[in-house]
Amino acid sequence: MEYRTSKRTKALLSILGGVAAGSSLGALLGGVASLMTVSQRAAVASAAAFGLVIAAILDNKPIQVRTETPRSLLDRGPVAWSLLNGALLGVGVASRLGFWLWYAIPLGVLVVGSATGGAVLWGLYGFSRMTMIAADASRMHDDTALDRADSMLRRSTVMKWSTRLATFVFAGVVLGVVGLG
Numbered sequence: 001m002e003y004r005t006s007k008r009t010k011a012l013l014s015i016l017g018g019v020a021a022g023s024s025l026g027a028l029l030g031g032v033a034s035l036m037t038v039s040q041r042a043a044v045a046s047a048a049a050f051g052l053v054i055a056a057i058l059d060n061k062p063i064q065v066r067t068e069t070p071r072s073l074l075d076r077g078p079v080a081w082s083l084l085n086g087a088l089l090g091v092g093v094a095s096r097l098g099f100w101l102w103y104a105i106p107l108g109v110l111v112v113g114s115a116t117g118g119a120v121l122w123g124l125y126g127f128s129r130m131t132m133i134a135a136d137a138s139r140m141h142d143d144t145a146l147d148r149a150d151s152m153l154r155r156s157t158v159m160k161w162s163t164r165l166a167t168f169v170f171a172g173v174v175l176g177v178v179g180l181g
Helices: 007-033 038-058 071-076 078-091 100-112 115-137 145-155 157-180
Strands: none
Touching (some): 007 078, 007 100, 007 115, 038 100, 071 078, 078 115, 100 115
C-alpha cells in the first residue's frame, strides 16, 4: 500500500519548517545584536531604515535573492520537501520576497537586541508567511500549490502597495523611536 502525505500534513510541516528556520535565524541575529550597545543598534537601525525608504522610493522591487525555492526539493519526498520549502520561505532571505515590509523583521530583531526577541519576531514571520501560503494553497489541487500560492501573493498589486506603505510607516517609527532614545 502506497502512503500519500495529505495536503494538511504538508501544510503543517511547511509551517513548522518556517517557524523553526525563522526562529533560528532570529535568535542568531538577535544574539549578535545583543553584543552591540543600544546606541550602536540605534545608529545601525536608523541608517538601515533610512536606506530602506530611499531604496523603496527609487526601485519598485525589494532588494532580494531573485529565485524560487529549488524544484529539486520535490525529489526528497513530501515530508522533507514540506519542511525544507517551509524553512526557506520562512526565513525570507532565501527566496523572492516581493514586499519591502520584510525588512521590518531584521530591523526589528536588531532594535530588540536579544536572541529570544529575535527568535519570536522571525518565528512569527515564518508562521504568518507559511500560514498565509498554506491557507491559499488549500484551495488548489496539486503538489506545487504552496509554491504557486506564494508566487501569486507576491504578484498582488494591492499587497505590494500596502506593504510598501507599511514599510514607510515602520521605518518612520524606527527613526522616531531612535530619535527619542
